[in-house]
Amino acid sequence: MSKQKNKESVDNGNTAVFHSKTKVTITYILIIVIGLYIASAFYTEAYPNLIIAGMPVVIDFVIYDFFPPNLKYISTVLKALIETWNMALLSTTLSVIFALPISFLAAANINKNKVFYQVVRFLLNIIRTIPELILAVLLVAFMGIGVISGIGALFIFSLGILAKLISETIEAIDPNPLEAIRATGANTIQVIRYAVIPQILPQYTSYALYVLEINVRASVILGFVGAGGIGIILKQQTSLFNYGNVSTIILMTFIAVTIIDFVSSRVRERLL
Secondary structure (H helix, E strand, C coil), X not given: CHXXXXXXXXXXXXXXXXXXXXXXXXXXXXXXXXXXXXXXXXXXXXXXXXXXXXXXXXXXXXXXXXXXXXXXXXXXXXXXHHHHHHXXXXXXXXXXXXXXXXXXXXXXXXCCCHHHHHHHHHHHHHHHHCCHHHHHHHHHHHHCCCHHHHHHHXXXXXXXXXXXXXXXXXXXXXXXXXXXXXXXXXXXXXXXHHHHHHHHHHHHHHHHHHHHHHHHHHHHHHHHHXXXXXXXHHHHHHHCCCHHHHHHHHHXXXXXXXXXXXXXXXXXHHHC
C-alpha cells in the first residue's frame, strides 16, 4: 500500500508536493473563497476601482493634515498613555488572580463533577462571546464615564480568555504526577500545589503577558465610548479636526505599543 502511494507521488523521478486529491480540494476551497470575496464586494459596494480612485485623497489627507505632529501636545498624550497603561495593568493583574481558580474548575482532570464542569465551561463561553467594546458600553451605562468602566470591561474580557487558555493547559499536562500524588492520599489542593502548578507556571506567566499586550491595545479603543484612557482625547481631537494633535496621539501610541510588545515577546520567549 505504501509502495503504491509512493508510486503515485513520484512522477518521472520528481516527487509530487501534493497528492492529486489534495490539489483538487485546495482548488475548490480557493474558488469558494474567491467567490465569497466577490459576493462581499457586490454586497458592500466596495469595488476596487473606488478604492483606487480614493487613494490620492487619502494620501493627501495623511501628508497635508497629519504632518507635522504637534510636539507641544506630547505632555498631554503622555498623561493619557500612563492612564491607559495603568488600566491595562490593573485589569490584567485582577484577571490573572481570579482566572487561576476558575481554570481549575474548568479543567476536566481536576474538576471531576461533570455537571459543574460543563456549567463553568458554558459561563466562560458566554463571557468570551461579548467583545470588550460592548462590555465597556454596558459598564459606562451602569457605572458612568471614566477609568473604572474601562478596567471592569478589560477585567471581564481578560478573565474569559485567560481561564480558557489556562484550563486547556491544565488538561494537557502530564497525568502521572497527579496520579502519584493522589496515591499518597493527597487532597485536591495538594494535588494542584505540587503536581499542577509546577507544570503550568511558564504558560501561565506567558498567557498573562500576552493578555497584557491585548489589553494595552484594547484600552485605546475603549476611550471612544467613554471608558477612560487615551481613546478619550483621541476622540476629542478628531471631533475638533485637530489633526496635528491626532497625529501626535497615534505616533506616541504606536511607539508605546511597539515597546510593550517587544519587551513582552522577549520575556515570553525566555519563559517557554
